[in-house]
Amino acid sequence: MDYIKLKEAAIKVSTFSYAPYSNFHVGASIQCKDGTIYSGCNIENRSYGLTNCAERSAVFNAIGNGKKDFAAIAIYSPDSAYPLPPCGACRQVLTEFCDKSVPVFFAGKDKNFEMLLLKELYPFDSLHDLKKEHQP
Ligand code: THU
Numbered sequence: 001m002d003y004i005k006l007k008e009a010a011i012k013v014s015t016f017s018y019a020p021y022s023n024f025h026v027g028a029s030i031q032c033k034d035g036t037i038y039s040g041c042n043i044e045n046r047s048y049g050l051t052n053c054a055e056r057s058a059v060f061n062a063i064g065n066g067k068k069d070f071a072a073i074a075i076y077s078p079d080s081a082y083p084l085p086p087c088g089a090c091r092q093v094l095t096e097f098c099d100k101s102v103p104v105f106f107a108g109k110d111k112n113f114e115m116l117l118l119k120e121l122y123p124f125d126s127l128h129d130l131k132k133e134h135q136p
Contacts, residue, residue, distance in 0.1 A: 003072050006031045007105060007113055010074040013039035017054065020044065026054035026077045026084065030062050033069040038062035055090035059097060070098045072105065080108035091122040096131065 006029050014027030021044045029039040040057025052060075055075060062070070073094065077084045083106045086094065094104070100119035107113040125131075 001072075003031060003074060003103075003105060006037055006072055006074045007076070007107070007111075009037050009039050010076040010105075010107075011111065013041050013058075014054070014076050014078055017041040018043045021046070021048060021051075024077065024079045026075065026079075028054035028058040028073060028075045028086075030058045030073045031071045032062060032067045033071045034067075036067065038065060038067065053087060053090050055086045056093050059093055063097065068097060070102055072103045073098070074105040074107075074113065076107050076111070076113075078109050082108050083112065083114040084108055085116070085121060091118070092126060094118055095122055095125045095128075100125070 009029035010027045014025050017025035019025050019042055026042040029037050031037050038058055038061040040054055040061045042054045044051045075084055085106045098118055102118045103115050104118055105113040105115050
């Protein structure tokens with residue numbers, strides 16, 4: 001699967017990024033197992049620590065629309081010279097909802113997407129026992 005629509009969605013949503021402080025724009029999209037796609041961008045705040053990354057915006061958008069089964073995620077930044085993988089905090093959030101074998105596509109300005117599995121990006125899933133205990 002090449003997930004072309006998913007990658008295009010991440011590129012498109014990066015244009016909605018609100019990043020007046022860093023000027024670093026990011027878009028992310030998540031494809032659900034039913035084929036639907038939810039997107040999000042980074043949203044900064046003048047109180048810098050309140051910034052939300054694009055990846056978490058996309059995941060929260062999907063969850064808020066009743067979706068929980070995810071097949072893949074794509075991340076794009078027109079301002080990155082290299083393919084931009086998710087930050088550590090977003091990797092942790094992704095592991096809450098995605099299984100370890102979900103492919104994560106990520107690209108910088110040249111739109112050349114690389115792919116790693118979530119388990120490659122986050123091999124030691126923090127607090128995974130706690131998650132197992134509380135899954136419905
Ligand atoms: N950012 C993301 O949205 N995703 C990443 O993977 C890395 C960083 C955002 C946060 C902040 O708005 C800006 O990029 C610079 O760090």
